[in-house]
Amino acid sequence: MKKLNLCKNPAALVSLLLMSSVNLFPQSLSGEDIIRRVDERYTGDTQKNTTTITLINKRGNSRVREIISYTKDYGDTExxxxxxxxxxxVAGVGYLAYSYDELGKDDDTWLFLPAMKRSRRISGSSRNDYFMGTDFTYDDMGDRKVExxxxxxxGExxxxxxxxxxxxxxxxxxxxxxxxxxTWIRQDVLIAVKVEYYDRQGELQKILRTSDITEIDGIWTVRRMEMDNIQNEHRTILEFKNIQYNLPVEDSFFSVATLERGRIR
Structure with missing residues (x-):
């Protein structure tokens, strides 16, 4: 259930994917076959990282923010x-998301704003809004199902x-x-290195590029993303640091109450 970005696989298959060359893939792969392999790429049962977010406007002015993030895969839910x-x-602002494997079941997403002292559920048309001034919508941050x-x-x-x-x-x-x-997907590690997003009128809206792709704890990992919003001349750069996989992560971290109490550090 992992995103291009961004899944689940037995360890033996993971090793095979990481060591195999592109020639080991069937020549008759369809687009859906490839996307499904990307979706199933193993990215750990848990992950912890810190992320630096740089927002750059069309005048070149920038703002920098930092977040701490935890992810846990429960099998049919991430x-x-x-x-x-x-x-x-912005310190204390929190984001919580449950992404489900079940087709037709929408993600559950909440945003906590300390000034309001309560969490707000993100749903419906609000999912098209941009997250905290970035060029990523709430929908971009969710788990879009292959189907x-x-x-x-x-082509290639x-x-x-x-x-x-x-x-x-x-x-x-x-x-x-x-x-x-x-989407341009690397054939050796099954990671998207470029994505073009087209608006409802068919015009190019945004381009996502990933880089600094390296192996951490046996898992190929993106350490930098840049989303370039062509239409409003704004950019968001994400740099992932202190990435750790398969560490114990408390289930209680993933609750609205924990978010509101400010227990996550």
Whole structure:
């Protein structure tokens, strides 16, 4: 249930994927086959990291924020909690999300604002809003299921000398925030290195690029993301640090009450 970004697999299969060359993949893979393999890529049962968020406007002015994040995979559900630690004006703001494998079951998402002293559920049209001034919508941060789109393999291309598949994903449901997404997926480690997002009018809206991809605890990991909003000339850079996998993480971290009590550090 892991995102391109961003899953679950037996350890033996993980080792095979990490060691195998692109020639070991069947030549008749479809777009859906590839996206499903990306979705099933093992990214640990738990993860902890700190993330630096840099917001850059069209004048080149920047703001920097930092968060701490915990993720835990429960099999059919993945839970993620993030809390802002810096600067002072956003410290304590929290985000909690439950992503479900079940088709047709929407993610449960909450945003906690200390000034309000309570959490607000994010649902419906609010999922198209941008998260805390970034160029990522709440929907971007969620877990989009493979079956929700039609995936077509459009070709192959090298990015920085590495072979990538190009996949076009078109939503099946009408009225989705994007009319389509085009994704470049590294064939060696099954990670997206570039995603183009097109708005409902078919115009290019945003481009996501990932870099600094390295192996940590046997898991291939993205350590930098940059989302470039073409239409409003704004950028968001995420840099992931202190990444740790498969450490014990308390179940109590993933509750609204814990978020509101400010227990997560």
């Amino acid at each position: 839970k993620n909690v993030m809390v802002f630690t810096e600067p002072r004006d 929700e789109d039609t995936h077509a393999l459009k 291309e090298q990015i920085n000398g590495i072979s990538c598949w190009i996949i076009e994903s078109v939503p099946k449901e009408p009225g989705y925030i994007y009319s389509r997404r085009v």
